[in-house]
Amino acid sequence: MLSQEEKTLARECLEMAQECGAQKARVSFNKSSMDMVATLNGEVDKVTSCLDSSLEICLFVDGRFGSFSTNRTEKDALRGFISRAVRTVRMLAPDPCRDLPAPERVAKNSVTGRELEIYDAAILEMTAERRRQIALDAAASASEGRGWKMVSEEGEYSDSCELSYIVDSQGLEALQCETCFDYGVETTIEDSAGDKYSAYWWTSSPFLSKFDASSCGKTALDRAVAKIHPKRVRSGKYNMVVFEDVASKMVSPILNALGGYSIQQNNSFLLDSIGKQLFPKGMNLVDRPHIKGNTGSRLFDSEGVATKEHDIIRDGVVQEFFLNTFTAAKLGMEPTVESAIRPVLLPFSSAGPAPAGMGVDEILKLCGKGIFVTDFNGGNSNSATGDFSYGIEGFWFEDGKILKPVSEMLVTGNFISLWNNLLAAGDDSRQCKSKLIPTLAFKDVDFSG
Amino acid sequence: MNNSSEKYLRLFGVTEAQMRQLVAEGLRGGGDWCDLYFEDTVATDLVLRDGEVSSGGSQEDYGCGIRVLDGEKTGYAYAESTAWNELLRAARAAGSIAAGSKSGSAAVKATPGTPQSARYGNCYPIKTDWRDTEAAQFVPVLRKLDAAIRQKDSRVQKVVAVLSWQMSEIMMFNSLGELTADTRPVASIIASVIFRQGNQIENKTVSRSFRKGAEMITDALVEELACKAVEGLDDRFEARRPKGGEMPVVMAAGASGILLHEAMGHAFEADFNRKGQSVFADKMGKRVAMQGINILDDATIPGNRGSLNYDDEGVPGQKTYMVQDGVLRSYLHDRISARYYGIESTGNGRRESFRFNPIPRMRCTYMESGRDGTLQDLIGSVRKGIFVDQFANGQVKIGEGDFTFYVKSGYTIENGRLAMPVKDINIIGNGPEALADIKAVAGDLRIDDATWTCGKDQSAYVSCGIPSVLVNKLIVGGE
Numbered sequence: 001m002l003s004q005e006e007k008t009l010a011r012e013c014l015e016m017a018q019e020c021g022a023q024k025a026r027v028s029f030n031k032s033s034m035d036m037v038a039t040l041n042g043e044v045d046k047v048t049s050c051l052d053s054s055l056e057i058c059l060f061v062d063g064r065f066g067s068f069s070t071n072r073t074e075k076d077a078l079r080g081f082i083s084r085a086v087r088t089v090r091m092l093a094p095d096p097c098r099d100l101p102a103p104e105r106v107a108k109n110s111v112t113g114r115e116l117e118i119y120d121a122a123i124l125e126m127t128a129e130r131r132r133q134i135a136l137d138a139a140a141s142a143s144e145g146r147g148w149k150m151v152s153e154e155g156e157y158s159d160s161c162e163l164s165y166i167v168d169s170q171g172l173e174a175l176q177c178e179t180c181f182d183y184g185v186e187t188t189i190e191d192s193a194g195d196k197y198s199a200y201w202w203t204s205s206p207f208l209s210k211f212d213a214s215s216c217g218k219t220a221l222d223r224a225v226a227k228i229h230p231k232r233v234r235s236g237k238y239n240m241v242v243f244e245d246v247a248s249k250m251v252s253p254i255l256n257a258l259g260g261y262s263i264q265q266n267n268s269f270l271l272d273s274i275g276k277q278l279f280p281k282g283m284n285l286v287d288r289p290h291i292k293g294n295t296g297s298r299l300f301d302s303e304g305v306a307t308k309e310h311d312i313i314r315d316g317v318v319q320e321f322f323l324n325t326f327t328a329a330k331l332g333m334e335p336t337v338e339s340a341i342r343p344v345l346l347p348f349s350s351a352g353p354a355p356a357g358m359g360v361d362e363i364l365k366l367c368g369k370g371i372f373v374t375d376f377n378g379g380n381s382n383s384a385t386g387d388f389s390y391g392i393e394g395f396w397f398e399d400g401k402i403l404k405p406v407s408e409m410l411v412t413g414n415f416i417s418l419w420n421n422l423l424a425a426g427d428d429s430r431q432c433k434s435k436l437i438p439t440l441a442f443k444d445v446d447f448s449g
Numbered sequence: 450m451n452n453s454s455e456k457y458l459r460l461f462g463v464t465e466a467q468m469r470q471l472v473a474e475g476l477r478g479g480g481d482w483c484d485l486y487f488e489d490t491v492a493t494d495l496v497l498r499d500g501e502v503s504s505g506g507s508q509e510d511y512g513c514g515i516r517v518l519d520g521e522k523t524g525y526a527y528a529e530s531t532a533w534n535e536l537l538r539a540a541r542a543a544g545s546i547a548a549g550s551k552s553g554s555a556a557v558k559a560t561p562g563t564p565q566s567a568r569y570g571n572c573y574p575i576k577t578d579w580r581d582t583e584a585a586q587f588v589p590v591l592r593k594l595d596a597a598i599r600q601k602d603s604r605v606q607k608v609v610a611v612l613s614w615q616m617s618e619i620m621m622f623n624s625l626g627e628l629t630a631d632t633r634p635v636a637s638i639i640a641s642v643i644f645r646q647g648n649q650i651e652n653k654t655v656s657r658s659f660r661k662g663a664e665m666i667t668d669a670l671v672e673e674l675a676c677k678a679v680e681g682l683d684d685r686f687e688a689r690r691p692k693g694g695e696m697p698v699v700m701a702a703g704a705s706g707i708l709l710h711e712a713m714g715h716a717f718e719a720d721f722n723r724k725g726q727s728v729f730a731d732k733m734g735k736r737v738a739m740q741g742i743n744i745l746d747d748a749t750i751p752g753n754r755g756s757l758n759y760d761d762e763g764v765p766g767q768k769t770y771m772v773q774d775g776v777l778r779s780y781l782h783d784r785i786s787a788r789y790y791g792i793e794s795t796g797n798g799r800r801e802s803f804r805f806n807p808i809p810r811m812r813c814t815y816m817e818s819g820r821d822g823t824l825q826d827l828i829g830s831v832r833k834g835i836f837v838d839q840f841a842n843g844q845v846k847i848g849e850g851d852f853t854f855y856v857k858s859g860y861t862i863e864n865g866r867l868a869m870p871v872k873d874i875n876i877i878g879n880g881p882e883a884l885a886d887i888k889a890v891a892g893d894l895r896i897d898d899a900t901w902t903c904g905k906d907q908s909a910y911v912s913c914g915i916p917s918v919l920v921n922k923l924i925v926g927g928e
Contacts, residue, residue, distance in 0.1 A: 040724065049526040049542035050804065070509040071529045081509065088505060091585035092495075095503035128545055151725045151848070188726045188848045196728060198848035235694045235927075265498075265607045266643045267652050330499075378711075378844030378853030379875040379926075384643065384650040387690070389875035389926040391844070391853035408851055410875050410926035412690060446928045448693025 001113075002031060002163050002175065009073060010055065010167050016079055017059055018169065020086040024060035024100050026168040026304065029053070034160035035126065037135040041153055044132055057082065061089040065098035097329035100303075105335065106172045107300035107307075113163065113175035116290070116297045120179045122208040123161050131157055138183050138213040148189045148225055151196060153217065155185040159208075172304040179206050180295070183213035187220040191228050199223035204432045206295055223374070226395075230407035232449040233396055239370030240411060240445040241363055243394070244428050246375055247345075247437040251285070253381045253388065253415055255340045258312065258320075260327025262383060269386030269415065270318065279316040279419050283348050286311050288436075289341035296342045296434025307341050344436040348425035359428040363441050365400030366424055371447060372397050373411070386415040392447075409449040418442055457620040457630040461487040461513070462531050468622040474540040475517045475524075476624065480547035482518035482784070483540075484623035486761060487531065488803040494613035495584055497591040505584060514803035515539045519547040521723075521785055525806040572749055572756040572766060575634055575662035579614040582663050587612050590638075590666055597675035598642055602682060606650075607643040612636075614663070621763040629763035635660050635754060635910055637900045638670065642678050646686045653678060653685070653857075656900040658754045658910070665752075681839075681858060684870035691861050691871045693927025697834035698876065698920045699827045699862065703895040704840050706913025708920070709744055709814050711843035711852040712880040715905065717746075717771050717779075718797070718809040719786030721847050728850030728881055729777065737777045738884045743817040744772040746781055748796055754901065755813035755912040762798035762807050769795040772884075783809045801907035811903060815914035819890025824917040827889050829865040835925050836860045836867055837876070850880035871927075878923040891917035 010029040017025035031053040038046040054071040055078070066089035070081050109115060135157035143150045164176045184202035191197070201220040205211040242250055254270070262268035270278070289298050289307040298307050303324055311319045320336050328335035347354035355362070364372060372395045379390030389412040395402045419442075426438035458464060468485055475483035488510065495505040513536060514527040524546025528535035591610045599605045614636035621629045637658035644651045655677040659665050700708055713729075721727035729737070738744070748757040748766030757766040762784050770778050782790065783798030786809055798807035821827070828836055836859050843854035856874050860867040878886075896914035903911045 044522065044546070046523040046525065046806075047542075047546050048524075048806070049539075049545075051527075052529065052804070065504050067504070067506040068508070069506075072509055072511050074530075085507065088493075088507065088584050091583065091588065092505055093501035093503040093588075095501065098503070154724070188724075194731075196726065196848035196850075198726070198846060232924075265609060265641075266645070266650060267607070267641075271650075377846055377851055377877065378842065378855065380841050380855040380873075382652065382873045384652040385873070387873040389855065389873060391851070391875055391877045393846075393851075407849065408877050408879065408924055410693060410853075410877055410924060412693060412874065412926040412928060446693065448924055448926050449695075 001177065002029065002165050006031070007165060009075070010165055012075070013055060013057060013078060013082065014167060014169050016082045017057065017086065020083045022059045022061045022086055024169045026058040026100060026166065028056040028302070029165040030056065030163070032160060032162040034158055035131060036156060036158035037131045039135050039139060039155040042136065042139045044135065057085065059085055059089050060098060060100065061086055063094035063096060064089045064092045065095055066092060097326050099325055099329070100168050100170050101305050101325045101335065103170050105306065106304040107174045110174040110176060110299040113177035115299060117292045118179065118206040118295065118297055119177040120207045123159055123179045126159055131159070134183070134213060138185065139217045142221065145225065148191050148228060151188040151190050153185060153187045155183065155217065157183045157213065166300070166304045168304060174300045174304055176298065176300070181205050181208050181211040183216055185216050185220045187217070187224045189224045197224045197227040199227065204295065206293065227393070227405045230405040232408055233371065233406050233447065235448045237444045238447055239367040239423070240442045241367055241370060241372045242440045243360065243372065243374045244426065244430065244437065244439040246373070247440050248435040249376055249390070250418070250440055251343065251345060251435065251437050253383070253386070255343060257383060257386070258318070258322055259339060260321055260323040260331070263321050264327050264330045267383050269384060273318040274320060275317060277317050278416060279313055280350065280422050281316045283313060283316045283419070283422060284311065284346040285313040286344050286346065287340045287342060288344050291342065294342070295432055298341045301338045301341070303338060305337055307337055312340060312343065342434055342436070345425050345438060347427040347438065348422060350423050354424070354427070356427060358424065358426045360426070360439050363424050363426055363439050364397050367441050368400060369398045371395070371406060372402060381415065388413060388415060409447055412446045412448065418445065454628055454630055457618060460489060460618055461620055465628065471515065471536055471540045472622070472624045474537060475515055475544040478544050478547045480517045480519040480544060482624055484516050484621060484762065486514040486800070486803050487620040488512060488617060490615060490617040490802070491580070492613065492615040493584060494611060495587055495591060497595055497608070497610040500595060502588045502591050510802060512803045513539065514806070515543045516806050517543040517546055518785065521789060522546050523806055527803050572751055572758050573634055573660035577663040579616050579634060579636065579663050587666065590671060594640055594671045594674060597671060598640060598678045601675055602644065602679040604644040604646050604682065605642060606645045609641045611639045623763060627763055629759050631758050633660065634662055636665060638674065639900060640674055640678050644682060649686055651685050657898050658900040659752045659898065660754060660756055661752045685858060685872060688858065688870040688872035690874060691835060691869065691925060691927040693925055695922050695924050697831045698923045698925065699831060699834065699836045700915065700918050700920065701824065701836070701838035702891065702893045702915060702917045703897040704899065705837065705918065706815055706897055706915040707840050707843045707854045708883070709816060709915060710811060710903070710911070710913050711845045711854055712878060712883045713744065714746065714811045714814045715845045716847060716850060716880050717781050718811070719780035719782045719790065720809050722780050723786045723789050726848050728848065732777050735777055736775050737881060738772055738775040738887060740775045741819060742772060742775050742887060742890060743770060745770050745817070746797065746811050746814045748812040750813055750896065753813050753896065753912055754898065754910045755811070757796070757812060760796040760798045761800045762794065764794045764796040764798060767796045781809045781811065783807050799909050801909065805907045808906065810905065810909045811911050813896065813912040813914065815894065815896060816890065816916060818892040818894040818916045821889035821891055823891050824893060827891055827917055827919045828862055828867065830889065830919065831862045832864055834862045835871065836862055845880065851877060852880055853877045874926040876923050876925050883920055883923060886921040887918050888921045889919040893917055
């Protein structure tokens with residue numbers, strides 16, 4: 001946890017800033033620890049131990065603004081650093097849109113850092129031996145099978161604790177603590193022709209008691225074996241089902257396009273979109289940052305502004321942009337929060353009410369025939385137009401059944417038209433993620449192969 | 450030790466004797482290699498938005514990373530200060546990798562760096578140290594860039610321009626007693642521009658980045674960036690998605706070097722090959738491209754973003770031929786992989802900062818000029834295909850060898866001529882197949898000086914280059 005001395009140091013930085021000439025200031029003391037054990041082919045390959053702490057200092061000087069950070073936390077060094085920082089800010093142009101958030105907007109309910117119950121004191125009891133054991137136990141048991149042999153299995157277990165303490169010169173004081181127990185594994189196999197296939201799987205939890213990596217190795221191996229002998233499918237328009245593990249790739253560009261910096265710079269395909277029906281009726285994207293015990297929950301953003309449960313897209317209508325103090329002032333709008341903290345896409349079906357618990361199997365059946373995308377390979381999107389093009393890998397399916405793996409294919413389109421062809425959103429997102437986006441299905445998507 | 454070393458020892462507040470003691474502490478439980486990596490980095494940036502340089506800042510990062518190797522196994526820990534007790538803690542944590550190890554004493558198996566005589570000299574001579582400048586003197590530079598871009602095209606709506614510079618003091622010491630130090634600059638200037646034509650909005654980002662001092666900021670550089678920002682804008686507004694599928698691809702000189710980085714470079718990094726994961730793992734000494742093709746990874750180009758006097762294991766920067774006359778000649782090695790293969794490191798051991806252990810990484814990856822004429826000759830030889838010249842990003846799946854890169858602009862080719870402008874398409878191929886499918890190489894090698902950053906586990910400054918090439922077939926995204 002953060003010591004009283006460290007909290008005091010953050011407050012002293014505020015005082016130093018004001019002594020050096022800043023009228024207002026905000027200081028974040030960020031501290032983290034992470035211990036990692038990596039394995040290669042069932043043996044420990046690497047151990048890493050990390051301890052980090054840094055101070056982020058935002059200065060508001062004579063109507064000007066600057067942002068600074070340092071990991072040198074000795075008091076004498078800090079005084080010089082802040083003094084130089086104030087001098088730098090004075091060289092910049094004034095900007096009336098820069099200010100601390102109004103005191104009534106900041107979080108007041110994040111005092112102990114444990115309010116959201118995502119801190120597990122069990123991390124303090126972890127030993128090097130326990131970490132090694134978890135990492136070794138998660139490895140797959142098989143090293144070869146019919147038509148394949150394992151080339152390598154790289155696993156990585158880590159546990160970490162992150163603390164963020166934020167104070168400002170208007171009385172803000174907030175603390176957040178989060179632990180994470182995490183395991184990921186990448187398995188590479190080779191078929192009888194010497195062709196290689198790799199696959200990845202992972203899990204994580206804020207709690208050691210809820211953390212179970214025992215099936216990760218097998219899942220990664222099964223996913224790699226399923227990719228053997230891929231085929232290319234002829235270019236054309238097909239239904240596309242996107243597996244929940246990678247489905248956030250379809251949502252992140254929407255969230256970015258609703259971000260204040262994108263809107264203010266006109267670099268968004270969702271300009272002037274508030275209140276407009278740009279997405280299908282029945283589609284609901286919400287932000288749920290206050291769910292206790294869930295990864296990614298937050299009571300405040302990086303300005304210290306209190307987060308809130310809110311709708312981002314309701315029944316297909318855009319509800320709000322993500323505006324921090326600066327971008328809101330630039331746009332002449334009311335500030336909201338700076339970003340989606342823990343976005344959740346609710347279940348959806350174009351055929352009517354979405355059945356509860358809908359997962360991949362039901363969605364494949366619903367779509368009948370098409371391409372089931374299980375991973376993306378590169379690609380990008382144009383933030384101003386919403387046009388996108390991504391490499392994909394996955395499977396061709398018919399009658400709801402997976403028939404063959406596909407590779408070296410591309411999917412190309414525009415996000416607005418893609419989402420208006422939404423067939424279904426499942427109810428299967430994993431709670432270990434901070435973006436809860438379920439398996440998605442879209443009709444008539446352009447594939448090239 | 451010399452005067453130069455003294456400067457770094459003073460900066461980090463340690464002596465050679467203390468560093469020896471830390472190495473001994475790291476190796477107390479076994480292991481056969483220990484190295485220390487001290488870093489003091491200060492980065493500064495200025496941002497112009499809506500016509501004013503109204504935000505900026507700086508970041509300080511200071512610390513020491515300690516690595517212990519036990520065979521190919523790695524123990525790594527770091528301290529964010531050079532206080533003795535913190536350094537000792539890190540050394541002991543890193544040494545835990547060798548707990549119970551039967552390895553021999555230090556230096557028995559360690560691979561020494563390339564002899565100092567192999568150095569190419571200083572790859573980044575600095576005339577004006579960024580630390581001797583005031584941020585205020587660069588405010589007019591960003592304003593000038595903003596004005597130059599706006600003056601060149603009335604469709605400019607918004608400009609965000611960023612100037613950033615970073616100076617890193619690096620000192621390395623290892624269990625062979627080798628002490629190496631380096632002062633590394635890197636600076637970038639970037640302009641992101643939004644254009645509007647009627648209801649249509651387009652964006653474009655241009656950049657230049659070098660390992661140079663403040664002397665790199667000139668009126669000529671500002672003018673070059675401004676011209677690049679508006680270049681090809683009419684076509685950008687008219688561009689459409691092509692019909693997708695497999696077709697010949699002509700890649701323009703310069704930024705098309707992303708093809709080498711994604712399709713081949715990563716697969717040549719020796720950690721992937723040591724683990725048997727790379728699609729090129731069994732191709733050493735074999736033909737992988739047509740005769741005459743030479744592909745290098747080079748740390749010695751003066752002022753280049755990817756250049757290094759020493760890599761992050763203290764091995765001198767060097768020029769490494771990966772493919773010579775079409776034959777695979779070398780992987781890119783750090784000390785671990787060099788030891789595994791029984792050869793010398795190629796100086797590719799790099800890390801993002803003291804927080805990371807070094808791994809094999811590219812530097813400036815490029816192909817030498819060929820003898821197959823000009824870009825026009827290459828375009829003229831294609832009946833139906835695509836020409837690409839600007840890119841955003843790329844990726845590769847090491848095992849399968851499937852790579853992609855995202856094309857920001859290009860043209861379709863119809864009967865040997867450029868036809869319809871295209872934009873925002875991904876291209877996918879397979880590394881070994883694409884390398885073998887390069888059928889023509891023009892004589893116009895160009896190194897691209899944009900802000901290329903590689904993201905293999907850690908960020909690394911890199912660059913790339915290529916002459917114009919014709920790849921016989923790749924899959925192009927489209928409608």
